[in-house]
Amino acid sequence: MKDGSQVLLYKESYALVIGVSRYTRGWSDLPGVKEDIRDVKVVLEDHGFHVTTLPDPNLAELEQGIKNFITTRGMGTDNRLLIYFAGHGHTVAPKYGGAKLGYLVPRGAPNPYEDLRGFKSKALSFKRIEEYALSIDAKHAVFIFDACFSGSLLSMVRAVPEEINNKTAKPVRQFFTSGNEKEKVPDKSIFKAQFVAALNGEGDLNRDGYVTGTELGSFLQKNVARYSRETQHPQYGTIRNPYLDKGDFVFILPETNGSGRISGGSTNNPSTPAWTAGGPDPEYELWKRVEKSTDPEDFKFFLSEYPKGKYGSTARYMIRKLAKNSAPSQGAATISSTNNNKPVRPRLPSPGDTWTEPVTGMVFVWVPGDCFQMGDTFGDGASDEKPVHQVCLDGFWMGKTEVTQGQWKKIMGNNPSRFKSGDSYPVETVSWHDAKKFISKLNTKSGQEFKLPSEAQWEYAARDGGKKVRFGTGKNIISSDEANFDARAEYKKSYSRSGQYREQTTDVGSFAPNGLGLYDMSGNVYEWCEDVYDENAYAKHAPKNPLVSSGSSSRVLRGGGWGYDPRFVRAAYRYRGDPGSANSYLGFRVCAPRVR
Structure with missing residues (x-):
């Protein structure tokens, strides 16, 4: 429910999360990938995805895993599919010129500088990924690669912002990579950390309660470059296909729920900047969590963190307003109380107390x-x-x-x-x-x-x-x-x-x-x-x-x-x-x- 009207975006949401941490034949291990896959799985589940994981596949296992996922999950037109890969990537330039071709590196693929022919036979090319993308019936599919390489599959044309309903009505195949061909994937993934942060609300750049694929790409480009000190530059775009480049993948952010717990959501002040020169504005991030609360303790907590912040006067007004609304009516019985809960801690404690x-x-x-x-x-x-x-x-x-x-x-x-x-x-x-x-x-x-x-x-x-x-x-x-x-x-x-x-x-x-x-x-x-x-x-x-x-x-x-x-x-x-x-x-x- 957004702005009082229900938006039905997808019937079902499925994700395949692939991670290769154990490598041989000249590639370095990426032990941090195990942690990345867990973190990505959790945040996707929080967004309503049914998540399947595929750890350390060789080429045959990787291809079979993707085929099975598409066959069983990708045939529903109103579904959305997400495939996430964390591991090594590599780019190969054709011997006689032409567009370079990117590859995902599964377990067992040899180092291309030592055995290029063997590498091509044991790695998964971006051309093959394009075939997978075209075989999906679901309107929206996104491929996210925490791997650095380049290829001709992506169109760098950016979608013009539209209403959410228009974005979901049109089919799309979107792709994200964590860097270009000359950049090295760090084991402690900055890309993963920023992907999770984006889906936790920081990627909602226009503050409408949604994170679109376009917003996600912009967020990742800006923040991964910043936090990697310009050593990584994510790439994103759509497939080069006029029938599959018009829509936009959409993540729906959670709202404040009935339990009173504050979570990411829309704001009444979308023009307020969410960024400072050094990154996310922490005061704004906290304010967007409390601004629609009906609990005065939320605003008191905000003031304890930012007593002289730019939202301080509004927070104090909300405390007075909520206190007035909750005050007992004239003549109603009131119960006075004193704080009898003060604990008695030993003033001169000893070890073991x-x-x-x-x-x-x-x-x-x-x-x-x-x-x-x-x-x-x-x-x-x-x-x-x-x-x-x-x-x-x-x-x-x-x-x-x-x-x-x-x-x-x-x-x-x-x-x-x-x-x-x-x-x-x-x-x-x-x-x-x-x-x-x-x-x-x-x-x-x-x-x-x-x-x-x-x-x-x-x-x-x-x-x-x-x-x-x-x-x-x-x-x-x-x-x-x-x-x-x-x-x-x-x-x-x-x-x-x-x-x-x-x-x-x-x-x-x-x-x-x-x-x-x-x-x-x-x-x-x-x-x-x-x-x-x-x-x-x-x-x-x-x-x-x-x-x-x-x-x-x-x-x-x-x-x-x-x-x-x-x-x-x-x-x-x-x-x-x-x-x-x-x-x-x-x-x-x-x-x-x-x-x-």
Whole structure:
């Protein structure tokens, strides 16, 4: 429902998500593709797609997978199809001139510089992809390649903006690539991150509640180039076919739902710029989430984040208006109350002390302050986990578990989680903004001060108070008997044991705690931290109680989750997330300072 009228766009939505991470015969592995495929699958499912994944196919498996997908899913004219490929790409120039031809590189294809004939026989050409595109009966199909190559298939003519109904009425075959032929695909995909951000609402450039293929292409071109520092330049366009280049693929953004949870949607001020010179405007991104809310706490939260922002006066007006609308009528009975929920925290806590917050029942564990060596002390990780450096922290109270669905409901009155398995399971599908709103309301109801942990506090607590341990379990080897993560044999590392992949969250008390008494510091759900993500944060950290507040528009996530392999559940692993992103991998826990 948009602007009071229903727009029926598609009957069914199907996606085939292909990822090649294991390569041989002269190609480098792309281990980050496994994570990319999971993230893309989640965001597409959030948009109503039925998603099929195809990991590490050779040419025969790739062709058969695409054929089966088109045969079973692409025959309905009112359906929409999306095919996403992450892996290597390559461009071959014809020996006697003519247009260059791009190829997708499946598992088993040889390096073309060593065996060009073998490469052509084992890779999938763009010409073959064009044949697949023409064989689809569905009006709308989009092919998205997180691979760098070029080819003559794309028409670089851009569609003229039209109404959404007109866009969906006309057939189209659209194509996106993450870069051109001379550019290298990074393992940590910027293209994937921006694709997910676009579908989470940032790609809605005209603020009408939809992300069209044209908007997606423009968004990816601008942002991937920016965040890759001009080393990647995505390409997009339509097929060179006059019958299949008139429409536009459309993603429908979620709106504020009946539960009161705020999600992306349209705005009453489409002329307001959503971009600053450095990227997305975070104030505008938050404002578009709260502007149509009927809960005054949303506007109070906005003012707590941007007290002198350009929407401040409107936010204050909405607080007064909503308060007036909810005021009891004259003569009605009123109930006066005082805040009797103030917890009694020990003023001089000792190691091992716990304390229960009475509004939600959350249990907190005292984490004594000290200094520790923060970062990748084992040499397992990426450059953003370096340099290892000394950080000193004051003591603090840390949530014994991730915030549960039951605790969330007591404060927010709804449950956004995908896996509604019980009140003792972690709340998930929450953005950084959602977590901050929860904390703001908890602070109001409890009369106390809670916050998200800083990245330094989180790692210190995960490592049993800064010890040299690899995982949040307090150990250097991890298994699925001790944490909820993807422990399948294909993802085994030297520091993990093969085991179970549960494919969802688990009860927060399912596994043994670490040495501080904290549960699920590795696995179950990723946990939001207060810090802004900065790839070079460790070179800039203050020596005591560091907190990064600038460097990007992303926020830090820690701990890995149920769908991630052993690399991502290491205590030192740093992940970045758009503060507006919400999926079933994302949750949080809260902390509190010592009472002074």
